[in-house]
Amino acid sequence: MLLQGLKPRIFNWLNKFSACWVAELPVVLWSLRTTPSQATGYTPFFMVYGSEAVLPMDLDYGAPRIRAYDKQGDIASHQDAMDQLDEARDIALLRSAKYQQALRWYHGRWVRDQAFNVGDLVLHLMQSDKDCHKLSPP
Incomplete structure (x- = not known):
């Protein structure tokens, strides 16, 4: 990625x-x-820290969650966020298991095993790797 x-x-x-x-x-x-995962539905930042990241654009344009921030109620809201984080992690675990089951079903339904024997003809693409490195286009 x-x-x-x-x-x-x-x-x-x-x-x-x-x-x-x-x-x-x-x-x-x-x-x-900061991009939500397809498997869990949450961002990796949220799964680690328990809240979504504050983007620079949010600070520049005064997003509603920035304007609604209250320093006095921060401790109580932090404890609520930790409780919600545990629940979100459980939900993410279930979503991830469901996603993996769907991948297994798709693979079992559409991907067929290939068996090759000695002497079978196969197409092998030979590419020159002169002046190439790992970031070069294929």
């Missing part, structure tokens, strides 16, 4: 700057951590 996020961001610079991916890595990691 990291490579899928990095390639479009640095594709034009691959030939000129081979180490520019280091500057783009934090942005890609942030986007992965």
